[in-house]
Amino acid sequence: MSANRHKRLRLTKAEKRETAWFYLLISPWLFGFFALTVYPMGASIYYSLTNWNMFQTPKFLGADNYIKLFGNATFYTALYNTFYYALIFVPVSMIISLFLAWLLNRNVRGRQIYRTLFYIPTLVPVVVSALIFMWILAPEGICNQFLALLGIQGPSWFYDATWTKPGLIIMSLWGLGSGFVLLLAGMQGIPQELYEAGYLDGTNAWQEFRHITMPMLSPMILYNLVMNIINALQLFTQPYVLGSQQSMPGRAGLGGGIDNSFLTIVQLLYNQAFKQFKMGYASAMAWVLFVIILILTLLVMKSSEAWTYYEGESR
Amino acid sequence: MRKAALWNRILTHAVLIFTSLIFMIPFVFMISISLASDSSVVLAQYTLLPTEFHFENYWNILFDTKVSLWLRNSVMITLSCTLATVASCALVAYAFARLRARGRNFWFVVCLSTMMIPSQVRMIPQFVIFKELGWIDTWLPLIVPNLFGSAYYIFMLRQFIARLPRDLDEAATLDGLGYFGIFARIILPLIVPALAAVAVFAIMANWNWFFEPLIYLNTEDLFPLALGVKILTATTSSGAPPMWNKVFTASMILIVPMILVYFVGQKYMYEITLSAGSAGVK
Structure with missing residues (x-):
């Protein structure tokens, strides 16, 4: 009606x-x-737009907080770290999830078991995954022991500024199960006739994936992509927990690890707001983050018009 | 051809088994550290596979005053938040799915778009509001907002209710039931599986909740266990390093209930995400 x-x-x-x-x-x-x-x-x-510490009355400053923010080196560090993390984590987790879902979608025996095994890590609180990965990626931890078996000298991960962010990415990849489950469910919903038609046309596995699975799955990929980007840009708990560990360099400062190499925007924001009570400055940071998220989301949505396919839509 | 198919199958399983093993390593390592003796912890020498089996660590931690208190807090916070969310979302979702009113579609789109707003732009003024109300260092800022519904759950439930046949409502109207009566007597019993799914999602989210408890709670005795685990990793006043066996024993206590909840709620969750997920992106 x-x-x-x-x-x-x-x-x-x-x-x-x-x-x-x-x-x-x-x-x-x-x-x-x-x-x-x-x-x-x-x-x-x-x-x-004000200078406010929560206790005195706010003092109006105009755009000063924003100007100060864009002249602040630490903010650029946090921005860089957050983008570095998001730009690598989001595509890598998407590719691995798609690959695993594709493998499981081919009538594999024990599919339920595999699906559960890949999903269970998402039930682990991020505090705990941060702590266990701190041990796994310890300079002489099990990851480096394993690499040593292969003759590779592993990096010291969270104690080496160039390797802290890859360490964080590996940690987050452990929790890719929630997106993977959605993608697998989406793949299982693709009508079998399409594959049969493809089979008659003599498609190989790659063509089948490229021309049947991907287009049919594209709305769900878009949804996952947008949500992953939004979440990645708001990364907080993992670096916060890591940065406040006793053994971590920079603990007394912003808790962003060695040379603030894993300080994220939200972590910096948390510090400014709830440790230093610079509520005005922190709010300005929140709005900059909001605008970044908005622009990226709109860009992805805009670009998706070219690569998503909706059933019942004529083109 | 058949030989190729066999190799294909073997290769698929090899990749899947290898990946599964990698995904399981952190769990195995966690269990291994949780079973370590205090003296191994001091030396910080852990092996991937457990070599010591101090199961009493699990027994002892239940008598640790702090951990048992945090566990109790987690249960209470999780249960009250989940109940509040399920009740409020069901009511709002019913209205969005069934009642015709001017402005309905507008408000529904507004509701959906709030999902995209990053919490940081609301966080500071919300903190100020709760501070003015004198709610800092209580559970109220955690629990009360759940009474106002949550966009994602409202959306999932609305999709579910919208698919129920309308004849039911019409028959009930003829029987003299009002809108609330239809909700309580007709709709509610039919959406139990969907409510279960929402409850499972909410339980998992609230149990693992970190950020808001971190900013609103100051007293350690009020902390949920997820926050408590972080406290366990802090250096003690005497300067002793954290007892990592205890940290990971507490972590296992945090994880195991969620795995159980997952196994119980799996079938509900899977269906509702699928129906909401595919409709949501269209």
Whole structure:
């Protein structure tokens, strides 16, 4: 039923009642939306234009916080680290998830078991995965012992500024199961006839993947991509837990590891807001992060018009 | 041809088994450290496969006052947040799925778009609000926001309710049931599997919750276990290194219940993500 057909100026009594009930029933969400989203977002813009430590009255500064932010070397370090992490982690985790899902989609015996094994790491709290990977990637830890067996001298990971971010990426890849499960479910939903048609046309495995699986799966890939980017740019817990370990260099400062090499934007923001109470400055940082996320999301969405395929759409 | 297919199968399994082993290494290592003796911990020498089996570590930790308190806190926070989320989301989802009103589609799109807003732009003013209310260092800032629903769960439940036949509502209306009556007597019993799925997601998220407990709670006795594990890794006042066997024993206590929840809730979760996931991107 289209809404237009019902567009009359006057509502009947029953319709009025239904409308009233509708707003009554969604009122918990509506209240939360205004109190915990709309007002905070507005307030956050205002704070970002002030100098405020939570105790005195805010002092209006205009764009000063933003100017200060873009002149701050530590902010660029955090920006660089966050982008480095996101730009490598998101594609790598996507490729591995797709590959594993594709392998499991070929009527493999024990599919359920494999699926469970790949998914279970996502149930581990990130605090715990940070701690265990700190040991796995210890300079003389099991990873380097294994590499030594292959004759490779492993790096000291979290104690070497060039290897901290790859270490974080490896740690996060352990939790790729949630995206993988979605992709596998999506692959299993692709109609079998398409593959049969492909078989008759004599497609090989790569062509089948490239011309049947990928297009049919593209909406789900897009969804995963967007969510992964949003989450990756907000990375906090893993570097925070690592950076506050006793043995980690830079613990007394921002907790971003050696030379702040794994300091992320949200970690810096947390420090400014809840350690130093620079609420205005931290709010400005939050808005810069918001704009970055927004632009990247829009870019991915825009580009997706070229590579996603929706059933029932003519092209 | 048949030989090639056989090799193909062997290769597939080889890759899958190898990957599975890699995915299991952190668990094995965690168990190994959790079973280590205190003296091995001091030397910081751990092996991937356990060589010592101090199962009493698990027994002892349950009598550790801090850890048992944190575990209790986790259970209480998780249960209250989950109950609040499930109840509020079901109600809101029902309204979005069934009631016709001007502005419904507008508010639904608004609701969905809140999923994309990174929490950082709301976090500081929210903190200020809860501070003004005097809620800092209590569980209220963690629990109360759940009463207002959560966009993703509202969306999943709405999709589920929208697929139920409308005749049910109409028949109930003829029987004299009001909107709330239809929700409570007709819809609610039918969406139990979907509610179970939402509950499982919420339990997992709340159990592992880190950031908000970190900023809102100061008193260690109020911490959930996920935050407590981090406290266990702090150096003691006497300067002794953290007892890593204890850290990973506590970690296992954190992980095992979620694995159980996963096995119980698996079938519900899988279906609902699939239906919401594929519809969500279209």
